[in-house]
Amino acid sequence: MSATSGLWSESSPAPWRAALDRYPEVIARQGVSRLPELDGWYREALPRALAEREPPHAEHAELVRLTEWKMARGVWRAPNLVLVQQNDPRDVIEASTEALRLAPDPRAPIARLAKLGGVGPATASALMAAARPDVYPFFDELVAEQVPGLGKLGWTLAFYPRYAEALRERAARLGGAWTPAAVERALWAHSGGKASAI
Numbered sequence: 283m284s285a286t287s288g289l290w291s292e293s294s295p296a297p298w299r300a301a302l303d304r305y306p307e308v309i310a311r312q313g314v315s316r317l318p319e320l321d322g323w324y325r326e327a328l329p330r331a332l333a334e335r336e337p338p339h340a341e342h343a344e345l346v347r348l349t350e351w352k353m354a355r356g357v358w359r360a361p362n363l364v365l366v367q368q369n370d371p372r373d374v375i376e377a378s379t380e381a382l383r384l385a386p387d388p389r390a391p392i393a394r395l396a397k398l399g400g401v402g403p404a405t406a407s408a409l410m411a412a413a414r415p416d417v418y419p420f421f422d423e424l425v426a427e428q429v430p431g432l433g434k435l436g437w438t439l440a441f442y443p444r445y446a447e448a449l450r451e452r453a454a455r456l457g458g459a460w461t462p463a464a465v466e467r468a469l470w471a472h473s474g475g476k477a478s479a480i
Contacts, residue, residue, distance in 0.1 A: 298468050338378075345398070349363055351408070367400075391410050391418075423435060424473040425469040
């Protein structure tokens with residue numbers, strides 16, 4: 283376990299709040315030119331857009347932009363982005379409508395979205411976290427490394443529910459307005475982030 287795992291052992295909300303408050307600063311420090319703008323869109327505009335639609339769903343352009351956010355915050359994988367871009371817009375609407383309807387099931391929405399080209403559990407979790415931060419955290423390697431007891435990290439539909447449940451439990455213990463998505467951002471900020479390979 284890395285030295286950054288210290289936040290996980292904190293039971294008081296104060297250090298968690300301090301880490302979460304540093305999130306925008308850590309985003310800016312990544313040195314990825316579009317990341318602050320993409321991150322603001324992901325955390326503010328996208329959740330509003332998803333909630334305003336009836337039924338809630340994501341558009342093709344939003345899935346592409348969400349994938350760009352995910353890669354800018356982590357590791358850029360151009361072939362995956364091309365696969366996401368190649369999805370039929372109707373398939374994106376259908377898959378995201380079904381996935382959002384399946385919430386709060388811990389696995390089914392992720393599995394449904396992962397049927398789209400270029401969408402794995404991490405990208406699927408990013409969409410679900412934008413729509414339902416109270417249930418789904420974004421699946422991030424730097425965060426998973428800080429959570430004890432999860433076992434060997436795997437980018438799989440089997441690993442994500444364990445990861446998400448651990449973050450849901452932590453949010454419940456922290457209380458107040460804490461969500462699994464906020465716990466994820468606090469842990470990511472605490473790790474210092476990781477510059478993208480763009």
